[in-house]
Amino acid sequence: MGFCCRDFGWGGWMGWGGGWIGLLLNLALFAGVLILLGLAAAWIARQFRRTTATTDLASDPLEIARRRLAAGEITVAEFEDIQNRLRG
Numbered sequence: 001m002g003f004c005c006r007d008f009g010w011g012g013w014m015g016w017g018g019g020w021i022g023l024l025l026n027l028a029l030f031a032g033v034l035i036l037l038g039l040a041a042a043w044i045a046r047q048f049r050r051t052t053a054t055t056d057l058a059s060d061p062l063e064i065a066r067r068r069l070a071a072g073e074i075t076v077a078e079f080e081d082i083q084n085r086l087r088g
Contacts, residue, residue: 062086 062083069079 065074065079065082065086068074069076074082
């Protein structure tokens with residue numbers, strides 16, 4: 001009985017035709033799967049961080065007013081009025 005799955009008809013370590021080419025293809029497939037898993041984990045982490053940061057900033061009315069002032073949607077006088085109303 002051989003190592004791995006030789007008795008099941010899958011071949012040994014070099015299942016794609018044997019030889020060095022089969023070994024290199026298996027290693028490339030394994031590396032590709034690892035890279036895809038890493039990219040998926042990074043994407044999920046980035047989405048979670050972006051959602052958390054967005055909800056934190058969106059809940060602060062003064063931060064919203066600052067962003068509107070920076071974008072030119074409101075004037076400085078309107079910003080100061082909003083700021084006074086929120087603080088007092």
